[in-house]
Amino acid sequence: MKRTPFIRHSGKIAVLPVDNIDTDQIIPSREMKTVGRTGLADGLFAGWRYVSADDRTPNPDFVLNDPEHSDATILVAGENFGCGSSREHAVWALFEYGIRVIIARSFGDIFFNNCLRNGILPIRLSPEKTDRIMALTRDTTFVIDLPEQQLHFGDSAVRFDISAYGKRLLVEGLDPIDLTLKSFEQIRHFHREDETLRPWIYRAVH
Amino acid sequence: MSSKPQTLFDKLWASHRIGSAGDGADLIAIDRILLHERTGGVALKMLAETGHAVHAPSRVFAIMDHIVSYRADRAADDARSPGGEVFIRETRNMAQYAGIHLIDSNDPRQGIVHVIAPELGIAIPGASLVCPDSHTCSLGALGALAWGIGSSEAEHAMATGALRVNPPPQMRITIHGELPEGTGAKDLALHIIAQHGASGGKRCAVEYAGSTVENLSVEERLTLCNLAVEFSAFTAIIRPDDKVFEYVEGRPFSPAQEYAHRAAEQWMALETDEHAEFDYELSIDASQVVPLVSWGTSPAQSSAIHTPISQKADSRAMAYMGLEPGAPLAGLRIDGAFIGSCTNGRLSDLRSAAKILAGQKVASHVHAVCVPGSQQVKRQAEAEGLDIIFKSAGFEWGAPGCAMCFYAGGITFPPDARVISSTNRNFEGRQGPRVRTHLASPATVAASAVAGMIAQSESSKPEIDA
Numbered sequence: 001m002k003r004t005p006f007i008r009h010s011g012k013i014a015v016l017p018v019d020n021i022d023t024d025q026i027i028p029s030r031e032m033k034t035v036g037r038t039g040l041a042d043g044l045f046a047g048w049r050y051v052s053a054d055d056r057t058p059n060p061d062f063v064l065n066d067p068e069h070s071d072a073t074i075l076v077a078g079e080n081f082g083c084g085s086s087r088e089h090a091v092w093a094l095f096e097y098g099i100r101v102i103i104a105r106s107f108g109d110i111f112f113n114n115c116l117r118n119g120i121l122p123i124r125l126s127p128e129k130t131d132r133i134m135a136l137t138r139d140t141t142f143v144i145d146l147p148e149q150q151l152h153f154g155d156s157a158v159r160f161d162i163s164a165y166g167k168r169l170l171v172e173g174l175d176p177i178d179l180t181l182k183s184f185e186q187i188r189h190f191h192r193e194d195e196t197l198r199p200w201i202y203r204a205v206h
Numbered sequence: 207m208s209s210k211p212q213t214l215f216d217k218l219w220a221s222h223r224i225g226s227a228g229d230g231a232d233l234i235a236i237d238r239i240l241l242h243e244r245t246g247g248v249a250l251k252m253l254a255e256t257g258h259a260v261h262a263p264s265r266v267f268a269i270m271d272h273i274v275s276y277r278a279d280r281a282a283d284d285a286r287s288p289g290g291e292v293f294i295r296e297t298r299n300m301a302q303y304a305g306i307h308l309i310d311s312n313d314p315r316q317g318i319v320h321v322i323a324p325e326l327g328i329a330i331p332g333a334s335l336v337c338p339d340s341h342t343c344s345l346g347a348l349g350a351l352a353w354g355i356g357s358s359e360a361e362h363a364m365a366t367g368a369l370r371v372n373p374p375p376q377m378r379i380t381i382h383g384e385l386p387e388g389t390g391a392k393d394l395a396l397h398i399i400a401q402h403g404a405s406g407g408k409r410c411a412v413e414y415a416g417s418t419v420e421n422l423s424v425e426e427r428l429t430l431c432n433l434a435v436e437f438s439a440f441t442a443i444i445r446p447d448d449k450v451f452e453y454v455e456g457r458p459f460s461p462a463q464e465y466a467h468r469a470a471e472q473w474m475a476l477e478t479d480e481h482a483e484f485d486y487e488l489s490i491d492a493s494q495v496v497p498l499v500s501w502g503t504s505p506a507q508s509s510a511i512h513t514p515i516s517q518k519a520d521s522r523a524m525a526y527m528g529l530e531p532g533a534p535l536a537g538l539r540i541d542g543a544f545i546g547s548c549t550n551g552r553l554s555d556l557r558s559a560a561k562i563l564a565g566q567k568v569a570s571h572v573h574a575v576c577v578p579g580s581q582q583v584k585r586q587a588e589a590e591g592l593d594i595i596f597k598s599a600g601f602e603w604g605a606p607g608c609a610m611c612f613y614a615g616g617i618t619f620p621p622d623a624r625v626i627s628s629t630n631r632n633f634e635g636r637q638g639p640r641v642r643t644h645l646a647s648p649a650t651v652a653a654s655a656v657a658g659m660i661a662q663s664e665s666s667k668p669e670i671d672a
Contacts (some may be wrong), residue, residue, distance in 0.1 A: 035248055177256070187367050200462060
């Protein structure tokens with residue numbers, strides 16, 4: 001399935017200055033109500049965003065409820081963002097809400113991979129650079145140029161790293177399955193050879 | 207020319223490496239794919255919609271565990287979360303459509319995926335296994351290459367029989383010394399995370415080694431490996447030994463008799479060579495482990511129950527947990543107690559709790575629930591009369607599944623309730639909105655349920671109070 005390519009993005013930031021924001025916070029399990037990838041944006045950060053689980057009154061203390069941040073498309077967080085449960089719904093909810101870029105000191109592994117597969121650009125930056133960005137005023141506009149791997153804000157430009165593969169998935173909007181299926185003959189060949197070495201893996205699975 | 211010494215992980219990786227996938231990553235063959243109803247239905251549906259077939263359906267298993275009701279008399283579609291039935295039905299329908307194995311809610315083989323994968327011989331030494339669940343690292347306890355993935359990666363593995371993975375860095379944690387009486391694998395795992403932090407695993411494949419690990423039972427090893435993801439490890443593995451070979455023998459999906467000898471030969475070679483190098487090495491003295499209870503909202507925030515919580519403790523976590531620095535955990539009144547989960551829902555876990563509960567009553571203000579990790583664990587526990595002990599003590603005795611380990615909507619503990627739990631995550635809201643979770647071993651949970659407050663079992667109390 002082809003996705004919308006991610007090439008350049010410009011937008012505003014919302015800062016969540018907390019470490020270890022886990023996927024249970026990004027989308028609580030109770031908010032995963034349909035068998036699909038949509039209908040999740042309302043549940044994004046539900047535990048923080050609303051005053052209580054049953055009452056959907058916005059919690060005024062939560063950054064995305066601040067009118068000046070309601071159009072933010074870039075999240076900035078601390079260490080280990082997206083740790084915990086592997087639920088891909090966390091990424092689907094962020095995307096549906098409108099988030100396109102997440103800047104953090106580090107990410108949960110599974111979450112990071114899920115981002116690349118779903119059109120969200122995860123950017124790892126050093127603690128110093130992350131702190132510098134966190135300290136910026138809310139109306140600073142960020143421009144992210146993925147082919148150039150540059151993050152522009154105010155008079156500054158910061159280079160970020162991303163794997164060539166991750167970049168390709170995002171820039172070309174590719175489906176990783178289609179990419180891998182190009183090597184399907186190689187995979188089949190491996191399976192055939194491996195079956196002679198480890199037949200119990202392939203046979204007698206009743 | 208002698209070849210470079212290899213780690214256990216290197217060997218597992220090499221035996222599944224199809225080739226380079228460019229950019230430093232490898233294409234890794236996937237032997238077994240496990241799905242559950244929370245995301246399995248979505249993955250199978252997306253696959254069908256995009257026109258991809260399941261490459262090897264006989265090696266894919268769909269299991270109902272995440273949101274099935276834990277009521278003892280549940281019907282096959284009963285969910286513990288409102289509207290959850292659609293996930294169960296969709297996963298069942300899509301599994302039948304795709305022709306993969308289906309282990310339904312009330313199948314005698316049903317249970318939490320990481321509990322039944324070893325029980326049924328789906329997880330075996332030397333196999334690669336993935337599941338869209340972060341606690342898949344548990345299965346490394348059998349010497350398998352097992353890790354948690356996202357659900358679109360599960361689609362990828364089903365469609366192609368392979369995954370594109372960057373080889374992770376490697377860490378060996380060598381553990382020596384005897385675990386003190388009254389402590390177990392859960393305390394050991396929390397001890398490691400508390401000492402080295404929730405990011406201490408540095409995205410590594412972590413090999414647990416040393417005499418303490420060798421002395422752990424297979425079930426205890428599963429508990430130790432289960433918590434690797436809370437340590438930010440890519441996964442965990444343990445060298446498979448005779449205990450594992452005996453454990454695996456004769457299980458429904460284990461290698462057929464005709465292959466048993468060849469399989470055993472290969473499995474014996476699954477060990478780290480002498481002088482093999484790791485990116486990181488840690489060493490742990492098991493004799494220093496004490497019963498631990500978490501006080502905060504990360505498993506790393508755990509301490510001995512009589513130790514006052516540090517004045518420097520994370521204030522956000524303290525506020526959420528309703529705690530003041532300087533006070534110990536011991537004696538804090540609890541409202542709930544839960545025993546179960548892929549961390550501590552196996553027979554040995556229930557036995558250790560039952561030992562404490564025998565002839566005792568849960569404090570009247572405590573809502574206590576025990577949910578065996580699988581139908582097999584439940585049957586075995588009932589054959590030993592453990593259910594009678596739990597029920598007589600005042601525990602609810604539920605039907606197998608993830609149950610109260612995570613909140614999915616529906617009935618749970620009320621806001622601000624303080625719960626002691628044999629699970630793996632104490633994140634904000636994990637067991638329900640504003641519910642305060644304290645992680646502990648099944649023995650500590652049982653002792654606390656009886657005391658009505660955070661307490662440890664008699665056998666683990668230090669002889670002299672310092």
